Amino acid sequence: MKVTERVEGQQAALWNGAAGHAWVDEQALLDRLFAPFQQRLVDAVVAEAPGAVLDVGCGTGSTTLAIARALGAAQVTGIDISVPMIAAATARAADAGVAASFIRADAQDHPFEAASVDMIVSRFGVMFFDDPVRAFANLARTARPGAALRCIAWRSAAENPFMTAAERVAAPLLPDLPPRRPDVPGQFAFANGDRVRGILAESGWKNVDVAPLDVDCRLSEPDLLAYVSRLGPVGVALREADEATRARVVATVRAALDSYMVEGECRFTAACWTIDARA
Secondary structure, three states: OHHHHHHHHHHHHHHHOHHHHHHHHOHHHHHHHOHHHHHHHHHHHHHHOOOEEEEEOOOOOHHHHHHHHHHOOOEEEEEEOOHHHHHHHHHHHHHHOOOEEEEEOOOOOOOOOOOOEEEEEEEOOOOOOOOHHHHHHHHHHHEEEEEEEEEEEEOOOOOOHHHHHHHHHHOOOOOOOOOOOOOOOOOOOOOOHHHHHHHHHHOOOEEEEEEEEEEEEEEEHHHHHHHHHHOHHHHHHHOOOOHHHHHHHHHHHHHHOHHHEEOOEEEEEEEEEEEEEEO
16 A cells, blocks of 8 residues: 555656656647557547547647547547646647646546546556556446547557667666666556456456557657657656756767667657557
8 A cells, every 4th residue: 555655646746747847848749749649549539429538648638639629519528637737738728729628637536427428548648547457447437338448558668669768878877767667657557468458357348459559750850859858757857957967968868869860850669559448
């Protein structure tokens, strides 16, 4: 129980602190980077034509808004634990005149109305629950019978060398970087596909399918430098670093990423899962 409380607190602190504010600041960069994943979710939702959709871990709302635009009159709601990201998502919806709503809460225990949604989606938002079985059981109660679940999550760190390259290279310069730990809340918590299948089965979902998805991603040179210096564990650590350390780390990491550069842009493959199930 003490471990659960500590991890739970870490996630809330992370996404309401440095990481959450960095995601808001770099919203446009992340929208560009994750556009191929967003489009897959929008296409999946359009194929189902649901009347009510819940976007879990919606962040600054890009996918939620894209779904709302695609569906028109449907009820589309995003939920996230991050105060700054939900504030940004709400402002985006108002500015764009899109009828999407947002909830700042933890989806694993939020008291959703029972049997109230026809489809649940998530773009990299379901790997952060401290108790994923409890979380997916809560989502199952929220879903109407036959409702679809479609999530995209990262596979393992080993299959995503670009995503961990910055921290590997920066580790000698930033000795307090937190280590990656398997099967704990975080980017690669769903690395084990069999574990994901077990979580969904135990939480009451049916027709579970967990399939590999490899997506080619690209970052421009300016986006790459912003990504390295602002996002991920290195970006969070650099917020507290002095200017000399910051400059040294960014230069070291950028040089190490030369192998990913093709025709002036960074190219890498994102190794992910598509997670499908039915309520």
